[in-house]
Amino acid sequence: MKLVILDRDGTINNDSDEFIKSPDEWKPLPGALEAIARLNHAGWHVAVASNQSGLGRGLFDVASLNAMHAKMHKLLAAQGGRIDAVFYCPHAADEGCRCRKPRPGLFEQIAERFGVDLHGVPVVGDGLRDLQAGVAVGCEPHLVLTGKGAPLRGQPLPDNYPPGTRVHEDLAAFAEWVIAQPARTIA
Numbered sequence: 001m002k003l004v005i006l007d008r009d010g011t012i013n014n015d016s017d018e019f020i021k022s023p024d025e026w027k028p029l030p031g032a033l034e035a036i037a038r039l040n041h042a043g044w045h046v047a048v049a050s051n052q053s054g055l056g057r058g059l060f061d062v063a064s065l066n067a068m069h070a071k072m073h074k075l076l077a078a079q080g081g082r083i084d085a086v087f088y089c090p091h092a093a094d095e096g097c098r099c100r101k102p103r104p105g106l107f108e109q110i111a112e113r114f115g116v117d118l119h120g121v122p123v124v125g126d127g128l129r130d131l132q133a134g135v136a137v138g139c140e141p142h143l144v145l146t147g148k149g150a151p152l153r154g155q156p157l158p159d160n161y162p163p164g165t166r167v168h169e170d171l172a173a174f175a176e177w178v179i180a181q182p183a184r185t186i187a
Contacts, residue, residue: 002043004178005110005118005134007101007125008050008086010147011171012036012072015126019054026068028075029146035175037081042179047114048086049106049123049133056092085113102132111137124174126150131162141165142174 009015014027036046054060069086076082087106089099099105111118123134126147135141141162145153152158157165168174 001045001114001116002183003045003047003114003116003118003121004039005047005049005107005121005123005139006036006083006171007123007127007130008048008088010126010149011124011130011144012048015147019057019059020068021054021060022064023067023071026071028072029170031170031172033076033079033081035170035172036076036083037079038172038175038179040081044178045084045114046082047110048083048088049101049110049130050086050088051101051129052088052090053092053100055088055090056095062090085110087113102129102136104133104136107133107137107139122174122178124168124171128158128161131165135162143167144170144174146170 006012009020012032013029020026039046052065055062055065073083087109089097089106091097091100107118119138121139122142123131123139124142124144125131126144126149131141131143141164143149143165145167157167168177
């Protein structure tokens with residue numbers, strides 16, 4: 001199985017300091033849905049791991065989150081792509097849960113759901129905590145320069161980023177890179 005784990009806000013869709021709270025606010029980044037479809041067509045399964053503390057803060061409810069994901073799935077299907085599973089942390093930052101990135105709980109859930117070891121699985125995100133959560137379970141870190149990653153464009157990565165982090169302009173550039181790599185699978 002070829003699996004990639006993506007962050008959502010700032011990686012697949014526009015991010016906002018005010019949170020993405022409704023389907024109307026959920027807007028895909030240019031080329032992101034096409035990139036996921038290209039990954040699928042190259043045999044990759046795609047899972048999403050996303051902090052959604054807006055739920056814990058009471059900014060939106062599960063029905064709104066489900067509606068956002070329904071929109072994402074519908075728009076992605078129109079591009080010929082799919083996301084196999086969406087995992088999210090509903091907790092506010094002060095709740096001390098294990099599933100809020102940078103903690104690895106969402107990734108452990110993904111490993112259990114797919115029945116795989118995540119060692120070497122690419123994790124793609126726009127921020128440090130996305131990569132830290134994946135690296136904690138052996139994932140290969142990939143930073144995209146969209147969302148929170150945009151200010152790092154043209155800069156060296158700060159020392160606190162995981163060693164070996166690869167940097168890509170956006171999700172499309174990551175997809176192009178990973179598809180061009182020699183075939184690899186996880187067990």
